[in-house]
Amino acid sequence: MPEPEHLAGIYPDTGPQPSTPARSAVDAVQRRTMIVLVFAQIIGTVGVGVAPSIGILLAGAVTDNEAWAGLARTASTLGAALLGLPLGTLAARRGRRVALAGGWWTAAVGAAVLVVAAQWSLVVPLFGGLLLIGAGLAVSLQSRFAATDLAQPHHKARSLALIVWVGTLGSVLGPNLGVPGEIIGAATGLTVYAAAFLIAALCLAVAGLVVWMWLRPDPLLFLGQAVPPAPAGPGSRQPGRIRQVLAELRVNRRARVAVIAILTAQIVMVGIMTMTPVHLTHHGGSITLVGITISLHIVGMYAPAPLVGLIADRYGHRPAITAGLGVLAASLLIGAVKPDDTGWTITSLILLGIGWSFVNVAASALFNAAVSAETRASSQGGVDALSNLWGATAAFASGPLLAVSSFSLLSIVALIVLIPLGVLMAGRTLTHQNA
Template identity: 70%
Template structure:
């Protein structure tokens, strides 16, 4: 009797275990759906405020400083701010969760935008730099939101979840640079100039984004992940200890190192060429309207295809998707190198430059989230974003003298050489290492 009942008890125990696993899976999926909804709304609202920096912020820098050298430094302040905030925000997420880190970043950016209201209205140089530096926190948060989307995503859906957050950022990238018109309306109502009015709107959007994530990002996806995996992104002590772990991860984790190289290479190539294209077009006699259309198409290339890129990365593998990105980059740079004086080819080149960035960045970021260790997940993600922004700012700074000393064709060729290490690594890696 005892022997006959043991199989029945074992079967019942296994059934209960399967039911518990299925129930937990459903709970995680519900949390992930709620997380994605909150992140999408947050990203749309917040990136409207962030999108003001590279457009109206650049114009304000010229107006306030009345000096091209100072204006150039002011234009890079927001990018530098994003680089400086990336790692601290990642460490905050590791210690207190995504909700605390993301809301803190948005509110810091809102404070920067508020400072810029006074800088714009009173033509104050020091507050201008401080405000643009702080508003860079919004860019850092916008980038880290894509990693938050992957915390609880199923392994074969991580790239698509990340890509969706990247894609909705297009809305802010479109509306942010166009806050001048509503800024003028608001300015007239409250007695501010157009720049101050635009930054006032941006401050409201940034503060609202922080409120949205602070109130509704519950349960916190990273804290929930820590519950499922007790060692996932657990705090690692002092800041120096966390940084040491990140560097140790890059030395020992070949997959993570490859993903980081893909992200950084894409950023350097894209920023160096994109930054100098308006200057080159202006030297060729291109109008401001034509330059604006070209940059808009470039931004469209960066974000519009992100969901498709995420689907491809999940289905075909990250290595294949990065390889597509390298190929698109090369086509773009060949156009720029061979036909630098033809406006049509330059527009096509910049559009493809954005598409190539999308393939390499989305696939690289998704792969990094998949292979990075649980202990350094959030801090490493913040570190990658910080390094990406820092190298992007450096590339933009170096590209100016390069263009002055050579020409646009030479700049495109140099960018091709930057792609070579990533191309070699991609070709040498076995497909099964990156396949889902």
């Protein structure tokens, strides 16, 4: 699909047009966009970070049933999967500002509902709140794509990676909201869980406000990349966004490879990460040890992102994805061979996070570069929705598998999941400049 006329002269593959905005003007908007996205990402991910930590504890306390608690633990991921595509479609039609602010505010409502669920131990609000707070995860993921809308071609991966990296701060702070929650609870009479989700609701609401107030001009609308639906004539039917995305994936090999890489990394990472705390506690590990292990894993997931972006921009997406694939394989081999050694298990989980970072950041940048402008925003929401859906599926499947087998077998199964991506990386699937 040809680029819009007003992109000509900004990107090297288009011809000169007199109406083109000056590159300096585009760069100025990009700098403002990045500042707003960074602040919103840091504040918002503090609220999102509550779900996989305090949310898990709340699920166990409210349901008092392991089966229901397990379902509640994945509810926020399912919420992100369900809301990812609608938010992407909203961005395509109305711009990033509306979609991102709306997503943060939806998550804030979810956190507020969880305050009620935590205070009065209500099961239905628990599930509803966790599903809604999943919008924050979906928006956090889509923010990384928003960072690339106006970035120069050779800086797109680095811009995407910066937004991933700053999410480290929120992901580390969020699980610790129980500490200020105790202080607020003592002053207000709220339970510690209710107070923690109250803080989360405020953070998510502020993140939405930051985007709504200051993400101007909208990066997706600035260069005309949002594609509003054409007016339908009498009796005409417009093709659905999902069908547009699927149609593009059928003919766009680079986009397909990127999607396979993103899904593979997510399935492997979530499946192993979800069961590692269970495995450690079964071998006598304390809650403190589990917390440290997961924190190190999260650092591994986000800290290398700027390096990955630099490698992808300078040397291409394939080397970065291949490196991540190798790190993931090393992590799983350690898990398969040394499952009973705590030190090696921690090392394995750190490597698991690093490998995921390499594959996810590089593949996301590849997908952003490969997909056409017409379906870009919707496709970005769609791939994030698929990623979260498959991650939730992996979390469900890994529990019974560990229960009937061992951590070694779980690691071996994850290694097998890596094989198709390894075959693609060994082939000629990414034959494209800077792929």
